[in-house]
Amino acid sequence: MKLQRWLAHLPTRLRFARAPGKAAEATPKAALENVAVAPAVKHSDRFLVQDLIIEASFGIGARPSRLIMTTLGTVLGIASLVVTIGFAQTTAGQIASQFDAVAATQVVIEPGSSRDARGKSQSTARLPWDSGERVERLAGVERAGLIAAVPLGDVAITAVPVNDPSAAETLSPPLLATSASLLEAVRGRVVTGRYFDSGHDTRGDRVVVLGANAAEKIGINRVDSQPSIFIGDRSYTVIGIITGVERRSDLLDSVILPLGTARADFGLPSPDELQIQIQTGAGDLVARQAPIALDPNAPENFTVQAPATKSELQESVQADINIVFLILGAIALLAGGLGIANVTLLSVMERVGEIGLRRALGATKRNIASQFIVESVVIGLLGGLIGSALGVFAVVIVSLTQGWSPVLDIWVALGAALLGAVVGLVAGAYPANRASNIEPITALRGGT
Amino acid sequence: MISPGAIGLSSSVETAPVVELINVTRSFPGPPEVQALRAVNLRIDAGDYLSIVGPSGSGKSTMLNVLGLLDRPSVGEYHLDGQLTSLLSEDDRAAVRGGSIGFVFQAFHLLPHRSVLDNVLLATLYNGVPRAEREHRARAALDRVGLNHRLNFLPGTLSGGERQRVAVARAVVSSPRLLLADEPTGNLDATTSGEVMNLFEELHADGLTLVIITHDVAVAERAQRRVRIADGQLSELA
Numbered sequence: 001m002k003l004q005r006w007l008a009h010l011p012t013r014l015r016f017a018r019a020p021g022k023a024a025e026a027t028p029k030a031a032l033e034n035v036a037v038a039p040a041v042k043h044s045d046r047f048l049v050q051d052l053i054i055e056a057s058f059g060i061g062a063r064p065s066r067l068i069m070t071t072l073g074t075v076l077g078i079a080s081l082v083v084t085i086g087f088a089q090t091t092a093g094q095i096a097s098q099f100d101a102v103a104a105t106q107v108v109i110e111p112g113s114s115r116d117a118r119g120k121s122q123s124t125a126r127l128p129w130d131s132g133e134r135v136e137r138l139a140g141v142e143r144a145g146l147i148a149a150v151p152l153g154d155v156a157i158t159a160v161p162v163n164d165p166s167a168a169e170t171l172s173p174p175l176l177a178t179s180a181s182l183l184e185a186v187r188g189r190v191v192t193g194r195y196f197d198s199g200h201d202t203r204g205d206r207v208v209v210l211g212a213n214a215a216e217k218i219g220i221n222r223v224d225s226q227p228s229i230f231i232g233d234r235s236y237t238v239i240g241i242i243t244g245v246e247r248r249s250d251l252l253d254s255v256i257l258p259l260g261t262a263r264a265d266f267g268l269p270s271p272d273e274l275q276i277q278i279q280t281g282a283g284d285l286v287a288r289q290a291p292i293a294l295d296p297n298a299p300e301n302f303t304v305q306a307p308a309t310k311s312e313l314q315e316s317v318q319a320d321i322n323i324v325f326l327i328l329g330a331i332a333l334l335a336g337g338l339g340i341a342n343v344t345l346l347s348v349m350e351r352v353g354e355i356g357l358r359r360a361l362g363a364t365k366r367n368i369a370s371q372f373i374v375e376s377v378v379i380g381l382l383g384g385l386i387g388s389a390l391g392v393f394a395v396v397i398v399s400l401t402q403g404w405s406p407v408l409d410i411w412v413a414l415g416a417a418l419l420g421a422v423v424g425l426v427a428g429a430y431p432a433n434r435a436s437n438i439e440p441i442t443a444l445r446g447g448t
Numbered sequence: 449m450i451s452p453g454a455i456g457l458s459s460s461v462e463t464a465p466v467v468e469l470i471n472v473t474r475s476f477p478g479p480p481e482v483q484a485l486r487a488v489n490l491r492i493d494a495g496d497y498l499s500i501v502g503p504s505g506s507g508k509s510t511m512l513n514v515l516g517l518l519d520r521p522s523v524g525e526y527h528l529d530g531q532l533t534s535l536l537s538e539d540d541r542a543a544v545r546g547g548s549i550g551f552v553f554q555a556f557h558l559l560p561h562r563s564v565l566d567n568v569l570l571a572t573l574y575n576g577v578p579r580a581e582r583e584h585r586a587r588a589a590l591d592r593v594g595l596n597h598r599l600n601f602l603p604g605t606l607s608g609g610e611r612q613r614v615a616v617a618r619a620v621v622s623s624p625r626l627l628l629a630d631e632p633t634g635n636l637d638a639t640t641s642g643e644v645m646n647l648f649e650e651l652h653a654d655g656l657t658l659v660i661i662t663h664d665v666a667v668a669e670r671a672q673r674r675v676r677i678a679d680g681q682l683s684e685l686a
């Protein structure tokens with residue numbers, strides 16, 4: 001009965017046989033015929049990937065202590081790569097979060113300027129008085145406010161109108177004019193009183209708001225008694241004191257009045273700059289659209305300062321990845337690969353008898369080579385996984401102790417583990433080739 | 449070009465010998481050229497029990513290589529079951545080797561970290577024995593050699609005779625046409641080698657074609673046919 005089974009598959013196999021002298025034309029036909037008649041061996045009964053993995057895992061598991069030593073090099077190499085990239089990404093994350101808090105939500109637009117023949121700077125455009133309203137319609141803009149420095153000339157700002165010749169001459173605080181929405185656009189805070197509103201602006205009311213430092217200098221710390229200050233000989237009611245202006249800290253030292261008032265009383269020609277508070281990430285969009293909203297005919301005449309977009313930021317930080325550590329990691333990985341190659345070669349030499357036996361039992365050269373390749377790939381993958389896990393762990397631990405938030409791309413961790421497998425693949429190629437070329441009978445007679 | 453179909457082939461098998469060497473020469477090039485086998489003619493019929501004896505260096509290894517499809521003759525034809533083996537590709541030769549030829553070696557060649565059963569199952573791995581049958585056949589083979597109580601032992605815990613019996617079970621598990629034993633008693637003492645030879649003879653009595661390569665005259669004399677190889681040339685003794 002067993003004889004019949006054997007006979008059943010032998011003929012189809014032997015039909016591969018080529019007639020002498022007709023080899024070239026016979027082969028494809030014979031192959032087709034072989035498929036058409038009946039496969040010699042059912043696919044599920046052949047030596048499959050599952051068999052390969054089982055055989056390889058026995059080879060790997062045979063010597064656990066050696067396995068540990070073998071993977072060590074790969075573990076170190078992969079771990080140092082992951083740690084290096086992990087720290088680079090973590091510090092990039094730190095920089096980015098600081099950057100976000102300070103400037104990533106701020107856009108500043110100024111009229112462009114050119115120099116005339118005498119070297120004097122000349123504005124080539126003028127911000128419209130309603131710039132704030134124009135840009136606040138854009139997507140991504142939260143608040144926008146105008147600001148302008150008011151030239152004082154030799155006019156003094158004092159709390160009392162009396163000209164006391166004996167008093168030491170004090171330096172007047174600078175005088176600024178803003179729109180009502182500026183305070184929010186620069187994230188200022190009212191300490192006492194209030195900021196002026198657009199009504200004050202439109203009517204040109206003689207009201208001022210003091211920066212905290214200026215108020216201290218002038219000697220005003222409360223506004224419920226409606227104190228006045230004098231700019232030149234005109235009196236202005238102080239309605240509020242502000243602080244916490246992160247974007248334009250010079251506001252703290254200044255006396256601030258509505259734009260409309262500045263136009264009426266001091267003949268202010270045009271605003272100096274437009275401060276825009278935007279949503280995070282809208283920098284590009286606002287930088288492109290705001291000049292068009294301000295002057296559709298000549299948007300190029302405005303200078304825009306917008307925060308760097310995320311990709312630019314990442315690029316600039318990724319260049320900072322420590323090259324030295326990457327090279328060290330690569331060297332460790334190379335050493336790990338050589339270690340795998342060495343140990344796999346040793347294992348091939350030790351298992352010459354096994355290789356010969358498998359060949360005698362019907363294994364092809366390819367079966368043998370793939371078994372050793374799989375063994376070294378698995379060893380490399382194991383080293384990669386352990387190294388990657390150690391690297392992630394190290395990044396997390398150090399970040400925790402430093403109070404940073406650890407950042408590591410998931411693909412870096414996974415890719416590093418796979419890189420270990422690639423190292424194993426490369427390292428195993430030569431030993432596997434050696435194994436597949438071992439002469440079976442020499443191996444089988446040599447003992448072991 | 450070749451026999452037209454299964455019917456023609458199976459009828460030829462009835463008459464064709466299991467092994468037929470026609471004028472086989474195997475020479476190794478390079479000065480000086482060595483002819484390990486010279487114009488050997490040998491016919492082994494189904495059910496034959498043959499021993500090949502000869503001093504070392506006489507060409508026994510090469511004979512084993514050629515018979516076991518591990519080497520190709522330089523000149524001449526090797527027909528296995530009536531088919532000319534020189535026409536097979538390397539992979540096909542490996543498959544025929546796995547399916548049609550069983551090997552037993554002097555050094556046993558059992559895998560030390562695998563159980564007795566696993567060692568026998570190894571022989572079913574590469575030659576397409578149906579997966580569902582494998583364990584059953586391995587147990588049957590171990591039963592046949594009287595080791596069914598040692599299935600989960602590691603080879604290292606067995607005696608030499610038991611190890612060789614495991615190797616025999618591995619050799620016969622895929623029902624080979626031809627069993628090639630290379631010095632099967634070389635590592636055994638007189639008693640256990642007698643046991644192993646008895647086992648071989650039982651298998652032969654069941655219809656197995658058996659070729660034993662040895663330098664031990666006592667072992668060789670138990671065979672029905674004895675062939676001596678000297679200086680690459682073959683002479684039938686009995």
